[in-house]
Each structure stands twice: as structure tokens, then as C-alpha cells.
Amino acid sequence: MSELLTTPIFWLSITVAVFAVADMISRRSRRHPLCHPVLLSTPVLIGCLLVTHTSYPHYARATEMLGFLLGPAVVGLAVPIWAQRGVIRRLGYPIALALGCGAVTAIVSAVGILWLFGAPSAMLASMAPRATTTPVAMAMATQLGGVPALAAVIVLFAGVVGAMTATPLFNAMGIRDYRARGFAIGVSAHGFGAARAFQVDGTAGAFAGLGMALNAVTTATLLSAVALLL
Amino acid sequence: MIAAIGLLLLCQLAGEIIHRLSGAPLPGSVIGMVLLVGWLALVRRPRPMLDALTSWLTAHLSIMFVPAAVGLIEQGPALSRYGVGLAVAAAVSTLLTMAVTAVVFAWAVKRSPRHPEVEA
Numbered sequence: 457m458s459e460l461l462t463t464p465i466f467w468l469s470i471t472v473a474v475f476a477v478a479d480m481i482s483r484r485s486r487r488h489p490l491c492h493p494v495l496l497s498t499p500v501l502i503g504c505l506l507v508t509h510t511s512y513p514h515y516a517r518a519t520e521m522l523g524f525l526l527g528p529a530v531v532g533l534a535v536p537i538w539a540q541r542g543v544i545r546r547l548g549y550p551i552a553l554a555l556g557c558g559a560v561t562a563i564v565s566a567v568g569i570l571w572l573f574g575a576p577s578a579m580l581a582s583m584a585p586r587a588t589t590t591p592v593a594m595a596m597a598t599q600l601g602g603v604p605a606l607a608a609v610i611v612l613f614a615g616v617v618g619a620m621t622a623t624p625l626f627n628a629m630g631i632r633d634y635r636a637r638g639f640a641i642g643v644s645a646h647g648f649g650a651a652r653a654f655q656v657d658g659t660a661g662a663f664a665g666l667g668m669a670l671n672a673v674t675t676a677t678l679l680s681a682v683a684l685l686l
Numbered sequence: 687m688i689a690a691i692g693l694l695l696l697c698q699l700a701g702e703i704i705h706r707l708s709g710a711p712l713p714g715s716v717i718g719m720v721l722l723v724g725w726l727a728l729v730r731r732p733r734p735m736l737d738a739l740t741s742w743l744t745a746h747l748s749i750m751f752v753p754a755a756v757g758l759i760e761q762g763p764a765l766s767r768y769g770v771g772l773a774v775a776a777a778v779s780t781l782l783t784m785a786v787t788a789v790v791f792a793w794a795v796k797r798s799p800r801h802p803e804v805e806a
Contacts, residue, residue: 475749494748498755505759512759519753525743526750528694530715531701532740534722539737550794558787566779573771579764586776587783590751595713605757606764606772612755614776622784631788633795640788644780647747667787673716680711 461508467518474500487655489619489648494612526591533589533669540666551639551670558643558667559674562587582606584679586614589646592672596679611646618645619652634660642667690735697722 460466478496485491505515537544544551566586570579581602585593590611597607622641631637638660641649646668654661701718704710710717726733758765765772 471752472749475752479748492748494752494755497752498758501752501756502759505756512757515756516753522750523753526747527698527715527718528691529740529743529747529750530713531694531697531718531722532736532743534697534719534726535737535740537719538723538726547795547798549798550791553794554787554791557790558783561786562779562783565782566775569775569778570768570771573768573775575768575771579768579772583772583775586779589747591747592713592716594751594754595715596711599711599713603757603761603764604754606761608751608754609758610772610776613773614780617777618780618784621781625781625784626788629785629788631792633792636788636791636795639791640784640786643787644783647744673720676712676716683711 461510462514464518464521467510467515468521470504471497471501471519471522474504487651489616489652492612492616492648495616526594530589530591530595530672533672536665537669540662543662543666547635550636551666554636554639555643555667555670555674558640559587559671559678562644562671563675563678578602579606583610585675586610587644587646588672588675589668592676596676600679600683612648615645615648619648622649622652623656635663638663639667642669643671646671687735687739690733690739693722693725693736694718694739697725 474497475493478493478500481496482488482491482493501515504510505512563584566583567580570583575583578601581600582597582604584600584602585596585607588596588611590608593607593611594604598604618641622637622645626637626640634657638653638657641653641660642664645652650661650664650668653664697718698715699718700721701716702714704717705712705714
């Protein structure tokens with residue numbers, strides 16, 4: 457019976473079941489950022505591993521197929537970019553300028569502040585892609601010598617912060633253009649931001665999705681260039 | 687549906703090949719994304735299956751990185767030592783990036799020669 461613990465089906469079904477419950481709670485909370493299913497399910501699953509004395513590498517192997525889907529999902533971000541080509545052509549100048557400034561601000565401020573705390577380089581590498589969507593951040597952190605798990609949690613945390621602060625921040629700054637608001641939240645707070653923007657305004661949501669997809673490419677390209685130079 | 691799955695996988699495969707051959711740190715999946723944009727521009731036709739497949743993948747992105755997030759179990763010492771720094775850096779950077787991006791976007795729209803003020 458105990459050898460069941462070593463088969464992929466065991467940990468795969470536990471993971472999906474825990475996530476399904478977390479997702480139900482998240483829906484009940486009307487998708488409040490603090491009730492994100494990943495935030496709710498991760499501690500529970502870590503508890504399961506500790507209770508059963510299962511090593512993380514073993515769990516990771518068993519649940520490998522979930523992570524495999526991240527690759528095709530990232531490739532699929534091409535579809536919203538292509539669908540929005542009219543908007544990109546019409547607003548090419550603001551989009552390119554805001555994207556460039558946003559991507560550089562995100563990398564420099566995140567890495568700079570963490571560096572002030574004296575963090576080692578593996579941690580800085582996990583922080584650098586923090587504004588990209590989680591799968592890109594994980595892949596990029598790996599390429600830079602960082603820790604994918606750390607990158608994933610940093611990105612989630614940044615997403616929660618962005619989703620909860622965007623509306624009061626933009627109101628305080630007097631920015632009323634929903635295209636600017638949506639694009640900014642997508643560039644800075646990726647999928648979380650896009651989900652929040654869609655709740656507020658359809659235009660903001662579309663621009664947030666575009667900002668997320670474009671910044672995934674931009675930040676990854678910038679970091680690759682920096683890595684090649686260093 | 688199979689053709690759409692094949693297209694995504696082939697783009698990623700081509701991206702991984704370019705990633706390995708060039709030695710560039712850009713992840714294969716990101717190169718694959720760029721290749722797919724190029725393919726959609728080259729072969730233009732409606733692709734309802736690809737749209738449905740990518741929407742489905744995007745909608746269920748969260749569960750795919752749960753196994754990676756559970757990897758935090760191995761990061762206990764790092765988190766207890768630098769947890770505050772990580773939280774401060776991520777939070778400040780998120781707010782700053784939103785502010786800078788929104789201000790630049792709004793400023794550039796006003797300065798744009800084509801007057802795209804009216805949302806189409």
C-alpha cells in the first residue's frame with residue numbers, strides 16, 4: 457500500500473484535488489487576490505509532503521506533467537498579441553515607450569532594492585524577472601542561475617500587491633485613461649493585474665493582457681542581453 | 687484541435703532548438719512565442735481551435751505552477767533570512783513600475799501625432 461505514495465497518480469490527484477478546493481474558495485471570495493488558489497493550495501501541499509516524509513524532488517517528478525504545460529501556455533501568448541495587432545499599430549509609440557520604461561523600472565528597482573538587503577546573486581536572479589508572467593519568470597530565473605520556486609512566489613506576491621493597489625494608486629495619481637491604467641497593471645503585475653483589470657473595465661482588461669504578453673518578451677530579452685554582457 | 691496542439695508544440699520545439707544552438711539565455715518557450723506570432727502573420731486564416739486552446743491554457747495557468755511553488759519547501763533558510771528584503775523589493779518595484787508605465791503611456795498618447803485619443 458505504501459508504494460502507492462511513489463506513483464505519479466497519487467501526488468497528481470492530491471495536487472489537483474487540493475487545487476480544486478482552493479479554486480472553489482477563490483471563486484466564493486469573488487477572486488480576491490489574497491484568496492488566489494496557488495496561495496491557498498501551496499501551504500497545504502507543503503504540509504502533505506512534510507506529514508508523509510516525501511522529498512520535494514520526488515513530488516516534483518510525480519507532478520512533472522502539470523509543469524510541462526507551462527511551455528505551450530507561454531507559446532500561446534502569441535495569440536492575444538496577434539489579435540491586438542490593430543491596437544499595437546495604432547498606439548505603437550505609447551505602447552513601445554511605456555513598455556520599455558516599465559520593463560527597465562521593474563528590473564532595476566526590484567534587483568536594486570534586494571541588493572541593498574545584501575541578498576546573494578541566486579536570489580537577485582530569481583527577483584529580476586518579477587514583472588513577467590510566472591512561467592516566463594521561472595524559465596528566466598533558471599537561465600540566470602536563480603531558483604524557479606523563489607521566482608514563482610515573488611511573482612505571485614508582486615501580483616497580489618499590484619492587483620490590490622492599482623486602483624487607489626492610479627486614482628491618487630489622477631490617471632483616468634483606462635488604456636494607460638490597464639497597460640501599466642499588465643506590465644507590472646502580469647496575470648493577476650490583468651484579471652483585476654478585467655473586473656474594473658473591459659478596455660483596461662484588454663490592455664492589461666497585452667501589457668502582460670508584451671512584457672514577457674521584453675523583460676526576457678532585456679535580461680538575456682544583460683546576461684550575455686556580464 | 688490536434689493541429690493547434692501540434693502548432694504550439696512545434697513552435698516550442700523550434701524555440702528550444704534555437705535556444706540550444708544560439709546559446710542565448712532567452713527561454714525556448716519565449717522564442718516559440720515570437721515564432722508563433724510570425725507564423726500567424728505569415729499564414730493568415732481564422733483559427734478558432736488555436737484560440738480555444740490558448741484561452742484554455744491561459745485560464746488554467748495557475749495549477750501548472752503549483753508544483754514549482756511547493757518547491758519553497760526547500761527555501762526555508764533563504765526565506766527566513768531575506769524574506770523581508772524579497773517582500774519589500776517586490777512590493778516597491780510593483781508600485782513604481784505601475785506608476786512609471788501609466789505616466790509614460792498617458793504622456794505619449796497625448797504627444798502622439800496621430801491623435802488616437804478616441805478609442806476605436
